[in-house]
Amino acid sequence: MAGQVEGKVALVTGGASGIGEAIVELFAREGATVIATDIDELRGPELAKRITKAGGQAIFLEQDVTSEERWIKIVAEIAKRYGRLDILVSNAGIGIAVPSIVDMTLGDWRKQNAINLDGVFLSVKHCLPLMRKTGGGSIVMMSSLAGLRGAPGLSAYSATKGGVRLFAKSIAMECAAAGDGIRVNSVHPGIIDTPIWGKIPTGATGAGQNAPIDPEERARVATPLGRAGQAAEIASGVLYLASDASRYVTGSELVIDGGMNAGGVQRRA
Numbered sequence: 001m002a003g004q005v006e007g008k009v010a011l012v013t014g015g016a017s018g019i020g021e022a023i024v025e026l027f028a029r030e031g032a033t034v035i036a037t038d039i040d041e042l043r044g045p046e047l048a049k050r051i052t053k054a055g056g057q058a059i060f061l062e063q064d065v066t067s068e069e070r071w072i073k074i075v076a077e078i079a080k081r082y083g084r085l086d087i088l089v090s091n092a093g094i095g096i097a098v099p100s101i102v103d104m105t106l107g108d109w110r111k112q113n114a115i116n117l118d119g120v121f122l123s124v125k126h127c128l129p130l131m132r133k134t135g136g137g138s139i140v141m142m143s144s145l146a147g148l149r150g151a152p153g154l155s156a157y158s159a160t161k162g163g164v165r166l167f168a169k170s171i172a173m174e175c176a177a178a179g180d181g182i183r184v185n186s187v188h189p190g191i192i193d194t195p196i197w198g199k200i201p202t203g204a205t206g207a208g209q210n211a212p213i214d215p216e217e218r219a220r221v222a223t224p225l226g227r228a229g230q231a232a233e234i235a236s237g238v239l240y241l242a243s244d245a246s247r248y249v250t251g252s253e254l255v256i257d258g259g260m261n262a263g264g265v266q267r268r269a
């Protein structure tokens, strides 16, 4: 049976860890040729090797999503190797936590924006022309539940993810108006058990918590389904948006959050 993204060429940023890694693995299993990019030059090549060994098709390219120069080179490399790009997943992101916004430096604010928002802007600016030449495709932007609801202590993160949400809708409208066959959607994970929770920087002032946050513990209290999500559970939603199964879906937002956005429940003990 053909895979759900058989024969498609897909680029996944932040593809070396967590949700990105799960997307890269799932896309490769479903028949895509995957380009995983990341600043992590240890995990990225290992992932590509693992996939190739299992019979899939994946390569790793080092990339800091904030560098426009690197974006130009990455897209040129994809055009040279494959001559097309069908799927873009703008997934790379970080979260800087400070208990109060008054403790956030302008430098931290800018760093948060540079990766989560500038990086997504650059991905679309530089990938769209190749995707249009390909004749259509799907762009998936990784937002967050924090892009739909307030997130105290993560206000700068939340601002970037809210920005990603409306950026996705606006690009969806631009693509629809252009009639280029490119669909654009955002994904909004809740609390997902990935390495991001263990490495949340606390800002230059050091005013944040130093102890790593345990996503499972947090999700048990905050999530109606009573547990943290798994990276693979986000990847399957991204696969849907990337594949032709969602061919009538654009400008939409897929919330995968164990029910958090819907409301609160009191679970039976």
Ligand SMILES: NC(=O)c1ccc[n+]([C@@H]2O[C@H](COP(=O)([O-])OP(=O)(O)OC[C@H]3O[C@@H](n4cnc5c(N)ncnc54)[C@H](O)[C@@H]3O)[C@@H](O)[C@H]2O)c1
Pocket (backbone or CB within 6 Å): 013, 014, 015, 016, 017, 018, 019, 020, 037, 038, 039, 040, 063, 064, 065, 066, 091, 092, 093, 094, 095, 115, 142, 143, 144, 145, 188, 189, 190, 191, 192, 193, 194, 195, 196, 197
């Ligand atoms: N884990 C969660 O609970 C959760 C919830 C909502 C949204 N998200 C979003 O999902 C995305 C993936 O997060 P994750 O949980 O898998 O975290 P993760 O830390 O496991 O993975 C993020 C990856 O992005 C890479 N990265 C960081 N800065 C980069 C840069 N400048 N250029 C290129 N790559 C860079 C990291 O090296 C890492 O491999 C992020 O955008 C995050 O905001 C995560």
